[in-house]
Amino acid sequence: DGTEAAGTAMVLVFTAGANGARIDQITCRFASTNGATASGTSAASLIRFWINNGAVNTTASNNIFIGEVAMAATAVTALGTGVLTVNYLTLPTGGLNIPATYRIYAGSTVAAGGTNIAFAVQAIGGDY
Numbered sequence: 626d627g628t629e630a631a632g633t634a635m636v637l638v639f640t641a642g643a644n645g646a647r648i649d650q651i652t653c654r655f656a657s658t659n660g661a662t663a664s665g666t667s668a669a670s671l672i673r674f675w676i677n678n679g680a681v682n683t684t685a686s687n688n689i690f691i692g693e694v695a696m697a698a699t700a701v702t703a704l705g706t707g708v709l710t711v712n713y714l715t716l717p718t719g720g721l722n723i724p725a726t727y728r729i730y731a732g733s734t735v736a737a738g739g740t741n742i743a744f745a746v747q748a749i750g751g752d753y
Contacts, residue, residue: 626685635682635732638674641723642752648721648729649750651714653694655701655737656745665739669698672731672744674714679726688730691721696733701742720750 629635639648653672657663675688682688694712723729731746 626688626690629683629732635730636746637728638731638746639729639748639750641725641727643725644753645725645727646723646752647750648716648723648748650748651716651729652747652749653696653712653714653731654710654745655696655699656743658741658743661741663701663739663741663743665701665742667696667699667701667742668735668738670696670737670744671734672696672712672714672746673734675730675732676723677728677730679724679728682728682730691729696744698738701739 638651639646651674655663655667671693673693674691675682676691678687680687692714694714696712699710729748733744737743
């Protein structure tokens, strides 16, 4: 329901500016933590996304589920072959328009696994 505390299983991905915003793309991939070399096999997980109305996300009625991205278990090596795969959240044609101060949060269903493996989520778009 999107009510986890940000910084635990939930992370703030984007906040719309004073005139609203449009998001053209949201990507998910595996990354290393703190610049350390990632290794091992990541855990399979889902990255789930919510739009928040600008109020506290720990109140379920402030959040709307917008979709999820499946992250398959992947062997990650120092060569980076496993971390180059990018997965995309399906958005409406023409982008996702969100009102002023609304936020997008993402949360994973399980930890990334492996050694020094993390999820990297990126919103591509901008404010009006």
